[in-house]
Amino acid sequence: MHKHSILQNLPIKKRSGYLLFCSVLILLIMGAFIISALVGSVNIRPDWIGKIIVNKTVGRDIFAKAWKDTDESIIWTIRIPRVILAFLVGAGLSLCGILMQALTKNSLADPYVLGISSGASAGAVFVIMYGAFSFAGSYHIMVGATIGAVLSIMLAMKVSAVNNRITSTQLVLAGIAVSALFTALTNFMIYYRQTGSDKVKTALYWMMGSLSGATWDRMFYIASVCAVCTVLIYLFSGSLDVLLLGDDAAVTLGVNIRRIKICIIILCTVLTGAIVSVSGVIGFVGLVIPHITRSFVGSKHSRLIPAAVLLGGLFLILCDAVSRVAVSPSELPLGVVTSFFGAPFFLALIRKNGNTFRGRN
Amino acid sequence: MSKLKVENLDYSIGEKQLLESIDLKIDEGEFVGLIGPNGCGKSTLLKNIYRVCQPDRGVIYLDNENIHSLPGKETAKRMAVMVQENNVEFDMDVLEMVLLGRYAYKKIFADSTDIDKEAARKALLSVGMEDYEERSFLSLSGGEKQRVLIARALAQQAHLIILDEPTNHLDIGYQYQIMRILKEQHITVFSSIHDLNIALHYCDRIILMKDGHIIGGGVPAKALTPQMIRRLFGIEARMGKSRLTGKIQVEYLPD
Numbered sequence: 001m002h003k004h005s006i007l008q009n010l011p012i013k014k015r016s017g018y019l020l021f022c023s024v025l026i027l028l029i030m031g032a033f034i035i036s037a038l039v040g041s042v043n044i045r046p047d048w049i050g051k052i053i054v055n056k057t058v059g060r061d062i063f064a065k066a067w068k069d070t071d072e073s074i075i076w077t078i079r080i081p082r083v084i085l086a087f088l089v090g091a092g093l094s095l096c097g098i099l100m101q102a103l104t105k106n107s108l109a110d111p112y113v114l115g116i117s118s119g120a121s122a123g124a125v126f127v128i129m130y131g132a133f134s135f136a137g138s139y140h141i142m143v144g145a146t147i148g149a150v151l152s153i154m155l156a157m158k159v160s161a162v163n164n165r166i167t168s169t170q171l172v173l174a175g176i177a178v179s180a181l182f183t184a185l186t187n188f189m190i191y192y193r194q195t196g197s198d199k200v201k202t203a204l205y206w207m208m209g210s211l212s213g214a215t216w217d218r219m220f221y222i223a224s225v226c227a228v229c230t231v232l233i234y235l236f237s238g239s240l241d242v243l244l245l246g247d248d249a250a251v252t253l254g255v256n257i258r259r260i261k262i263c264i265i266i267l268c269t270v271l272t273g274a275i276v277s278v279s280g281v282i283g284f285v286g287l288v289i290p291h292i293t294r295s296f297v298g299s300k301h302s303r304l305i306p307a308a309v310l311l312g313g314l315f316l317i318l319c320d321a322v323s324r325v326a327v328s329p330s331e332l333p334l335g336v337v338t339s340f341f342g343a344p345f346f347l348a349l350i351r352k353n354g355n356t357f358r359g360r361n
Numbered sequence: 362m363s364k365l366k367v368e369n370l371d372y373s374i375g376e377k378q379l380l381e382s383i384d385l386k387i388d389e390g391e392f393v394g395l396i397g398p399n400g401c402g403k404s405t406l407l408k409n410i411y412r413v414c415q416p417d418r419g420v421i422y423l424d425n426e427n428i429h430s431l432p433g434k435e436t437a438k439r440m441a442v443m444v445q446e447n448n449v450e451f452d453m454d455v456l457e458m459v460l461l462g463r464y465a466y467k468k469i470f471a472d473s474t475d476i477d478k479e480a481a482r483k484a485l486l487s488v489g490m491e492d493y494e495e496r497s498f499l500s501l502s503g504g505e506k507q508r509v510l511i512a513r514a515l516a517q518q519a520h521l522i523i524l525d526e527p528t529n530h531l532d533i534g535y536q537y538q539i540m541r542i543l544k545e546q547h548i549t550v551f552s553s554i555h556d557l558n559i560a561l562h563y564c565d566r567i568i569l570m571k572d573g574h575i576i577g578g579g580v581p582a583k584a585l586t587p588q589m590i591r592r593l594f595g596i597e598a599r600m601g602k603s604r605l606t607g608k609i610q611v612e613y614l615p616d
Binding site for chain 1: 408441
């Protein structure tokens with residue numbers, strides 16, 4: 001009976017309820033942060049994590065060192081940046097999902113479904129296999145991934161535009177085709193190079209998504225991209241609300257849809273390119289998280305965006321922890337874990353939308 | 362004073378000429394109906410006016426200003442539009458839906474102000490949906506949704522409202538109710554209308570369209586002759602005065 005009344009009150013309407021929801025998410029994220037930093041092959045005591053963070057950020061040994069140097073280096077240089085990166089990747093992918101859903105007015109759209117992730121992945125694999133863009137130094141994979149993302153979304157938009165107008169159904173269908181094309185390209189590059197070489201192993205492993213290459217540098221890079229994009233997207237939140245009504249209605253309500261669509265595409269491409277370059281292809285986060293968040297806080301973007309960022313971050317921290325313990329001592333690709341959650345969810349959504357999943361002309 | 366003026370408008374898709382040399386003028390405070398058979402270009406004309414389609418040639422004036430020189434938000438403050446929205450997939454509650462009508466008035470980063478909420482509530486009140494504020498939009502019936510969309514257009518507080526078949530798919534009670542709501546607003550209304558009796562009852566003036574041209578117009582009771590109805594719709598009809606209301610009505614005489 002009690003549970004029933006909770007469900008009836010969703011989505012949360014009151015401001016206080018919304019803030020409570022976000023606070024709970026932040027607490028869960030802190031819990032997940034500690035758990036995720038603890039799990040792994042080396043045993044670590046929970047209190048060490050906080051102490052090491054304090055010591056490192058202050059730059060002095062405020063807490064007496066009760067741990068070995070190797071433990072400290074594992075926690076500080078490997079696990080902590082990895083957990084933060086997991087949060088950022090989850091948050092960023094959720095944002096991309098929200099953007100693509102507003103662009104296509106379709107709750108099934110996300111960068112993975114639309115083929116942008118595959119495009120970014122092909123660009124990154126090209127760089128790994130052939131060593132292109134070496135002028136960009138350690139950022140060469142990021143450059144390759146962003147270019148791949150740009151190409152894939154341009155192709156998807158070009159194919160789906162009829163009379164300079166893009167309908168949702170066409171965009172989603174084009175996404176499927178683009179995704180297939182770029183995945184084929186990636187596979188071709190890998191098999192052309194013969195299987196078995198180290199590069200192929202890296203590329204293959206990375207195609208399925210992983211955060212094992214997390215470093216502080218990468219974390220800061222993604223953090224700055226995510227922060228800038230989040231602020232910009234938040235600026236557009238009013239326009240995104242109106243865009244959900246359809247292009248025609250948005251025009252009549254005063255939205256400059258051409259401008260907003262270009263902004264969405266640019267933001268989404270940059271974000272996806274950056275994320276894929278550090279984490280590889282991680283599917284379905286952008287699909288599952290916005291959907292679940294909407295059922296809690298509603299469709300209004302000024303509420304949806306902060307909550308989805310938190311929930312997406314939490315989800316990926318947990319998935320990353322699962323990927324490290326599920327088949328320990330080796331590691332499961334992160335994309336496999338998210339797909340195990342996401343793919344059934346995708347199927348359920350398609351079934352649920354069976355009657356309403358049709359394009360808008 | 363002319364509220365809306367269309368001069369010499371042409372519109373085509375590919376080789377197909379959908380609208381040709383359209384001229385029309387709507388004065389402030391008029392209730393004007395746009396009438397014609399399916400596929401004659403009514404919706405296309407309205408879409409050109411509310412800026413979803415770009416005309417090939419011709420100018421549209423809103424308050425004597427070229428509409429294409431106005432920013433989108435300015436247009437939305439002067440002209441509200443109500444079209445069918447059957448494909449909204451993301452749910453929101455009724456008040457949120459109506460508040461979207463206030464988009465043009467919003468400042469960046471600002472949430473809905475009290476003025477916005479007041480305008481939205483007033484609009485809901487005038488369509489008789491004031492008790493539905495917190496209901497989910499997608500759970501409403503067709504007629505209720507339509508009334509909420511009208512409320513959204515009214516919340517724009519524009520002096521001109523354009524409607525594309527506002528009563529389509531509605532039962533007869535709702536059809537008359539919606540037209541009555543519009544009539545009560547004391548704003549300029551330009552609407553495509555299917556039902557000739559509704560046009561006769563509510564319109565100050567009608568504009569008749571066929572095959573992408575305007576072929577006539579005027580006061581409904583005078584412009585809608587049996588000959589004109591035959592020409593537009595290919596059906597025999599007879600005009601007569603209702604014994605109860607004293608208004609002119611159409612009676613159809615199919616073969």
